[in-house]
Amino acid sequence: MNALLRLQSELGDIVSTAPLDLAASRTDKSGWIADGTPLALVRATTVAHVQAVLRIATKCRVPVVTRGAGTGLSGGACGTDGAIVLSVAGLTRILEINADDELAVVEAGVINQHLNDELAKQDLWFAPDPASKAISTVGGNIATNAGGLLCAKYGVTREAVLGLTVVLADGSLLHTGHRTVKGVTGYDLTALLTGSEGTLGVIVEATVRVRALTAGAVATIGAVFDTVTAAAAASAAITAARIRPAVMELIDPVALGLVAAYLGPEGSAGLPLGRGAFLLVQTDGPAALAEAEQAVAVLRAAGGEASLSTDAASGDRLLAIRRAMHPALEQFGRVLIEDVSVPRSRMAEMFAAIAEISARTGIPIPTVAHAGDGNLHPNFVIPRGGEADAAVPDEIWAAADEMFQAALALGGTLTGEHGVGVLKRRWLRDEIGDTSLELQRQLKAVFDPLGLLNPGTMFAA
Amino acid sequence: MNALLRLQSELGDIVSTAPLDLAASRTDKSGWIADGTPLALVRATTVAHVQAVLRIATKCRVPVVTRGAGTGLSGGACGTDGAIVLSVAGLTRILEINADDELAVVEAGVINQHLNDELAKQDLWFAPDPASKAISTVGGNIATNAGGLLCAKYGVTREAVLGLTVVLADGSLLHTGHRTVKGVTGYDLTALLTGSEGTLGVIVEATVRVRALTAGAVATIGAVFDTVTAAAAASAAITAARIRPAVMELIDPVALGLVAAYLGPEGSAGLPLGRGAFLLVQTDGPAALAEAEQAVAVLRAAGGEASLSTDAASGDRLLAIRRAMHPALEQFGRVLIEDVSVPRSRMAEMFAAIAEISARTGIPIPTVAHAGDGNLHPNFVIPRGGEADAAVPDEIWAAADEMFQAALALGGTLTGEHGVGVLKRRWLRDEIGDTSLELQRQLKAVFDPLGLLNPGTMFAA
Structure with missing residues (x-):
């Protein structure tokens, strides 16, 4: 029995092959559209659904692209040709809010703002604050180690994640981390999985640190x-x-x-x-x-x-x-938001480098920065067209390439908070080097020996 | 040529086989003494020394136990029979203090207090605050993801580490992380290596986050x-x-x-x-x-x-x-400091469990806790004797075992901040489970395919 039949027979009507569903699952908020057509979209609402999908994928050797709300900005969760697109947006339960221990246990599909609305009833909040918080999920937040406006003062997502439940490639469950403030038993798999962009396993549940609401005025x-x-x-x-x-x-x-x-x-x-x-x-x-x-x-x-x-x-x-x-930018076309980060002290130099590249290439690059942490978002505006125009023009990638090299030369990074995804994988080696890249590929192979988990994201296929 | 001859011929007088040096390298502040006799103690003072040791170890298939100041409390850096003990305590340079970017770049052997003394000149400080800070190194701090008194408010060591330079098993250099506040390019190897207890590579340099000294009175x-x-x-x-x-x-x-x-x-x-x-x-x-x-x-x-x-x-x-x-405890014998951590809300139950175990077994267990984060240090006092008495009596391990099981039953962990080392490895599986243990062993094998890096620490041999 092939993968689609297995999915349909085990999971019934949460499996969709409707062309509109498949088309929608090929893109994210970056505007990137993956080539080809996914095999199916599975709308999981339980951990058991996720386990079933991974078991079938492993048995049939079919790739799996995991997706939350689809608000990613690097093309990292776009359904590729022949892949099972596994949506965890339907895992929406808040399992626990514990004010005494300042933690919450939530499923991956919980919307960030919804969690904060519930926490606020107990004068608590979850600090990771991506600009997309009204529509993005906690699971997506963790899968990309998302940032936001408040990181310089309140930390990045990784610092707010205490433990995870993850479905591994073969469908088995992995629990990482702890409910305690401190804990050093074994390797920090929680941190390794945070920001792993669906390439190591499927995050289905998280124990997150919450804080007392900041008292006083703003x-x-x-x-x-x-x-x-x-x-x-x-x-x-x-x-x-x-x-x-x-x-x-x-x-x-x-x-x-x-x-x-x-x-x-x-x-x-x-x-x-x-x-x-x-x-x-x-x-x-x-x-x-x-x-x-x-x-x-x-x-x-x-x-x-x-x-x-x-x-x-x-x-x-x-x-x-x-x-x-x-x-303001979207009036003029589709916006490709870049995401370089440099040491704070080099921020003015990075702005100057962007201005120089813009002047030389004639491409406007309107830029905003989270100035407290040196994270710049240079934007490219691409005039809108049909699907054929989804590809970013070569001259924009050429300008982006110069920008990435400038950021690296200033001691910075390709991506402060959006992730590598598909759009930045070709620069991965430039930043981390051969030794690290080779190690990272081997670490992926430990979790995903068949190469089925979000292939093409982070690492070039 | 055998390993010792190679070490001596390449590294000269930083290689010691003096019986007193070898004996001292077999123990740490836990009181644990490893069996047998190490091959040699190498006192590295440069990264090149560390690379040479690892190259020779790999070539000759000799295990390497890396050590800083020897202040560990879990027996994780004790020179085992036939191993090269690699001391990085001599890598003592502070390479950079950058107030604008709130970071410092230091070698692994820098003493925590020394770093803070230098930082204080610029009204900065390094928050990780193990009780041993006057004598322990930054590298040891990172290798164990050490805690201390200030974690509930100022975070654990992992949150203060931005990047690492690590010598891998084959002697090559790995750079991880970044100098920026945010950065999500690739997997978080910095976090994976933090707390890895010398089992994945040798940390030789770290870029750490520093903070403005807290203003105001205490x-x-x-x-x-x-x-x-x-x-x-x-x-x-x-x-x-x-x-x-x-x-x-x-x-x-x-x-x-x-x-x-x-x-x-x-x-x-x-x-x-x-x-x-x-x-x-x-x-x-x-x-x-x-x-x-x-x-x-x-x-x-x-x-x-x-x-x-x-x-x-x-x-x-x-x-x-x-x-x-x-x-006060040391008057009565050698002190074995345990290190369980539980969710804050379960702390009273953990104290009750310790009191019950103590009453039933007749073994006094004086206990202190970092109450802000639920990390308890129950102590066992073992009357002093010769080296033959270094072993912890069976009835104390039996009581400790009950204590660990009680902590796990309360949603806690074996070790909040001291690490697994040798002393707690037999309980590792009880906490993390079979799936995680198997994954962690495979991750170790990626970094250390020959099993030469601190074998016997964290994982039973």
Whole structure:
């Protein structure tokens, strides 16, 4: 019996071969569309479903692409030709919230925001905060070790994951980690699986660390600088002053011009957005206001025109400037969001490198950065067309290649928080080197000896 | 040419076969002494030395036991019969301190306290804080993913490691991680190697995250409770009140009696130490005093007799009670420090289980806990004797076995921060299960196909 028949006979109507389902499963929020047609989409709602899919896949030697909400930005969960697309978006149970131990146990398909809504009832929250949190899953968050706006202060996803339940390639269950704050028994498989992009196993359940909601008010600052260099220097001065903002976002002049046009004068929150670079700073906690006042002084000393808000409404107007970035770009086409990260002290150099590549190639590269941690998102806007246009034009990859090399030369990385996926696998060796790449391939082979788990993601096939 | 001759001819006088050197390399601070006699002790002072040792070991099929300062508490770095003991204690250079990027690059043999002394000149610090910090190395810290007193607030070692340079079994160099706050390119080998106890490679250099020194005063509270259950409930009430102490240590009645006798009345800091259990709480940061006053109210409401100190001298007197624990026990023999960790909410049950095992077996088990993170150190005191007495008596292992099973039944772990080493390897399977154990052995084989790296540590041979 072939794989499809086995799936259908064991799993019934959670198995779809509807052309629309298969087509939708070939893409993600990066705009990448995988070639060919997947064998089937399986909408698992239990761990047993996931185990059955992996058993059948191993028996029939069929690849499996695991998917959550499909919000990935690197093409890492796109259904490839002949693969079983395994959706875990239907594993939506919050199994436990434990305030005493500051942890939650959730299934992989729980939406990040839904978890936070439930946690908030007990004055708790889950810190990993990808911009997609309203629509992305905890499992996807963990599979990519996702970042977000709050990492400099509150850490990346890995630091919030205590333990995992994972279905291995043969369908067996692996439990990793612990419910304790500390635990060093054996190798840290939890960390190895976090960020493994579906290539080592299928994460079905996670024990995550939660925190007490930060007490106190939030203060928000918007500041405009003449140049991106001045804005980057100002953000470094904030760090040097030992202020630790919850959010610190930098919008470069190219992006800011587009945002200003998109928002119009009424959306400018009283700031001169048409020129220069924009820095958004948000402080929280008991000392939020004092820190914000100190930050304003630092920003003004660094040449910024700064506006401090302590009420929710005007704070939201400042945040809206940052939030307008993506829609402002999307007016002009499909947005390919890159994701380089450099040491904070090299951020101004990275902005300069991007500006130089843009000027030389004639390709606009509007860029926003999580300035507190040196993670830049340079954007390429690709005019929309049919499916045939899903491919990114060669000249954009050439510019991206230069950008990646510049980031590496500055001691940085190809991807701060989106993952390697399909789109960045060709640069993997450039960053990690031959020795590491060879080891990583061997580690994958331990978990996935038949090479069935998300083949083509992270490593070139 | 055999391994010893090769070592001597390539490395000269950093190779010792002096009986005293070999004997000293067979033990660590756990008191464990490995059987037999090592082949040689090599005192590496450069990465090239380490590479040469590994190349020779691989060529000649000789095992290598890597060692830092020898402060381990699980027998994980004790020179075994016929092995090359590779000391990296001589790799002592601090290669970089970068305040802008909040990182330091250090060799493996740098003493934790020395790093912090150098960092303090720039108002920075390295948070991992094992009790041994004055004598233990950063490399040992990382190899065991060491904890300490500050983990509940400031995280474990893994969270402070950004990247590693590792000598692999064949002598080649592996670089992992990055200098950036975020980075998700490939698998997280940095985390996999952190806590790997010398079984995957030899850590020679680390890029570690450093922090701004916590501003503000420190406030210290000592409190005595009638029972350990009441003290554990009080520490839970502190957490429930959303107070986050830097330090929260709980001493049980058995240990407190010994400490009180050791310190005498003049060392009691005015507290009635002769009875009940002791809780030490230290707060830091800008809100230290306010948090401490809130904590005192919580502790008194929970039935404690509490004393708050805000000056250094009286704070030190309270801390001295905790510090007296180890010397108070050592008067009576060699101390075997166990290291179970349970979810915070189960800590009182774990203390009860230890008391029950102690009462039934007649073996005193004085216990101290890092109460903020549920990590208990039950102690066994073994009367001193000659080397023949280095072995832990069977009845103590039987009691320890019951204790480990109790911790696992409470959702805990065998070892919160000391590592598996040799002393706990026989319980590894009980905690992680067959599936994980088999995977972990295969992961080790990827890094160490010949089984030469610290064989017998973590996994039974």
